[in-house]
Amino acid sequence: MADDPNSMAIRQGVTDRLTALAPDRAVSVVDLGCGGGEVLGRLAEAGFRDLTGLGWRVSVPAGAARIEEVDLSRAGWAQEMVGRRFDVVVSTEVLEHLVNPYQFLVEARQLLDPDGWLVLTFPNVHNWRSIVGYALAGRFTGFFGPNWAEGHPLHDQHIFIPNHHLVRYFLGLTGFDRVTFSYLYGRSRLSGRTTMVTCRAARQ
Template sequence: MISSTNEYEYSYSDSKSEHHHSYLIKPLIKMMICESVDILEHQKKLRILDIGCGNGSLSNLIAQQGYEVVGIEESESGVKLANENFPSCRFIEGSIYNLPNTELGEKFDIVIAAEVIEHLVYPKELLRNAKECLKPNGRLIITTPYHGYIKNLMLAVSGQMDKHFTTLWDGGHIKFFSVATMNALLESEGYTDIKFNFTGRFPYLWKSMLCSSTLVK
């Protein structure tokens, strides 16, 4: 998770995987493989940028699949833990709103932002900065908690709305996306070939959705 200012920086205490990694990693890797078949025909190893990488644990899981992974994170404690525990990846301290492009080096085949965009006051900035990091026809993969009419209705009927949409979680979720709103956001920034997948729990009550898109340059 990344905040918009350093004043309220999220602090990490260990390098353990986040709870959502358990249900995200398999469909995330599957989506990456499906979207990178053509690229792999021309190169041996894909270059991945993990935006808002936290303590680096997800970056490490991705790197274990044979990818070259660079993670960027605003939290100083997150970057410190990541560099100490996951030497197979490279981690850089920086903000989503102002990516240190000179440090990132060459462009990336895939940019990932896992469970990040829902924390951002200005989510379009993630999409705009990802453009600068992608190779021509590269893929942006975003994961975020799923919201749809049936799920929201169930939350209301079960009395879970206040708990789910809590305002008491400092640094918590402030944007709640459905397929329609995520699709509209991506299209507004010029992304095309938008594909969705879902994971966790039951159909239409999914925990998260995964969205892959591309930007033709």
């Protein structure tokens, strides 16, 4: 994740949300597809200590745990985490890269403690830029661009269009409730560059 204004807004937005959920910072957090560990680094700066980064190749801040060689596009990867559950699962800018986001949410749900929280971010396709882009070019801004590569399990390009209604439906199917949508780098659905979703593991 770069240091452009949108990326910085994502890091701060996730940190603010977790601070609101756990003011004492006494929660365990796993970041799925954490990449360079920028979100974890910001959480560490804010005082969170029980941090884990998970993905194929990841970097994490000092003191955080690291779990590598996990293919988030493959069904069953959460079984590799048996024996460890988390209070909060975070995943920023991953969902839109997946062929099967539903399966990803199934796996993420398995990592949560009862009453745990999931925090997701992904591009907001409901903002005016995407609406205009779709009207003029037949595709949402930032999706299916010139770098589109066929056959890659975790595509560099954005391939899943995270319509809010569909994401909410998938979350309900995979065992989440109390779903809320908010917006980063812009204050509303029409202006926000990024969508942040917060939801809780539904009681079984």
